[in-house]
Amino acid sequence: MKSMFPFPTVNLAKPLGVKFKRGNDGAAYVSITDPRLGNTDPRIKPGDRVVAVSASFGGDVWEARNFGQVIYAIKTRNGEVFLRLESRGGNLDVFENLDETEEQRLWKEDRTVGNYSAGTKEVQLRNYDSKKRAEQERKDLFNMALSRFKAQNVEEVALIDFENVLSMEPPNFLGDDFSRVTNIARVTQYNIACCYAALGQVDSGLEALESALDSGFEDYAKVRSDKNLEKLRTSPRFKTIIDKYDEPFINEAAISAIKNIFSFGRKK
Incomplete structure (x- = not known):
C-alpha cells in the first residue's frame, strides 16, 4: 500500500538533535x-518513521529494518548521517500500548457504572499473557545476541540485537527493589559497550558503559578487568567514568591533600 505521507530526506552532521524510539511495530x-541537543532539520517531526539510513561507512544507504539496526548505523557512522523519513503528520500512536489503552477504557466504563465487568478481567488476562510473551521474546533475543557476540566476528549483528533488546524495556517498570530499570537492561547496556569496544568505536562504547553504570550495573571489578573493554580502558575518559561510580581504594586526591598538609611550613 502506497503511503499517503511524503518521504523527506536529510543529511545531518553529528551530534544529532534527534532522538529515536522503538514503535510498537519494532521500527525506529x-x-x-x-x-539544543545537536543538528536537526525543521522537516523532521516526532512520530516520523525512519525508512532508510546511511551505512556505517561509505556512501551506501540501508533500508531501515528495525530500531536496533537504525541506532547501530547512526552511532557507528563516520561523517554525516543520511535519513529518509516517512512523515506521519505528528501522529504518535506508534508509541502507545494498545492493550493497555483498551484496558484503561474498559476500567473507566466500569467505574462509571460501579461494576467490574468480565470484559475488563478478560483484557487484563490477555495483557498479562502478552507481557509474558514479550518478556520471553526479549530474553530469547538477548541470549541470541550474547551467543553471536561470543562467536566473534559477528559483533555488528550482536550489537543490533542488543539495541533491540534495550528498546524493549517495559514502560513504567518498577522492580521489587524499587528499581526503575530491569536487570536485563543493565546487562544489555554493558554488552553494548563490549560490542562497540570490539568494533573500535571507543566513544560509543564509553557512552554505553556510562549508561550501564548509571542504570545500576555494579560489577566494577569486571568493568576494570574485562578484556572485552580493553580498548575503552585506553581512553582517559574511562578512568573518569568508572571512578565516578566506584571510588578507587587509593584516593589520589586525598593522598595529595595529606601530603600538602604534612609538607606545610617545611623549608625548601
Whole structure:
C-alpha cells in the first residue's frame, strides 16, 4: 500500500538533535527533535518513521529494518548521517500500548457504572499473557545476541540485537527493589559497550558503559578487568567514568591533600 505521507530526506552532521524510539511495530521513529541537543532539520517531526539510513561507512544507504539496526548505523557512522523519513503528520500512536489503552477504557466504563465487568478481567488476562510473551521474546533475543557476540566476528549483528533488546524495556517498570530499570537492561547496556569496544568505536562504547553504570550495573571489578573493554580502558575518559561510580581504594586526591598538609611550613 502506497503511503499517503511524503518521504523527506536529510543529511545531518553529528551530534544529532534527534532522538529515536522503538514503535510498537519494532521500527525506529523520531521521538524528540531539539536543536539544543545537536543538528536537526525543521522537516523532521516526532512520530516520523525512519525508512532508510546511511551505512556505517561509505556512501551506501540501508533500508531501515528495525530500531536496533537504525541506532547501530547512526552511532557507528563516520561523517554525516543520511535519513529518509516517512512523515506521519505528528501522529504518535506508534508509541502507545494498545492493550493497555483498551484496558484503561474498559476500567473507566466500569467505574462509571460501579461494576467490574468480565470484559475488563478478560483484557487484563490477555495483557498479562502478552507481557509474558514479550518478556520471553526479549530474553530469547538477548541470549541470541550474547551467543553471536561470543562467536566473534559477528559483533555488528550482536550489537543490533542488543539495541533491540534495550528498546524493549517495559514502560513504567518498577522492580521489587524499587528499581526503575530491569536487570536485563543493565546487562544489555554493558554488552553494548563490549560490542562497540570490539568494533573500535571507543566513544560509543564509553557512552554505553556510562549508561550501564548509571542504570545500576555494579560489577566494577569486571568493568576494570574485562578484556572485552580493553580498548575503552585506553581512553582517559574511562578512568573518569568508572571512578565516578566506584571510588578507587587509593584516593589520589586525598593522598595529595595529606601530603600538602604534612609538607606545610617545611623549608625548601
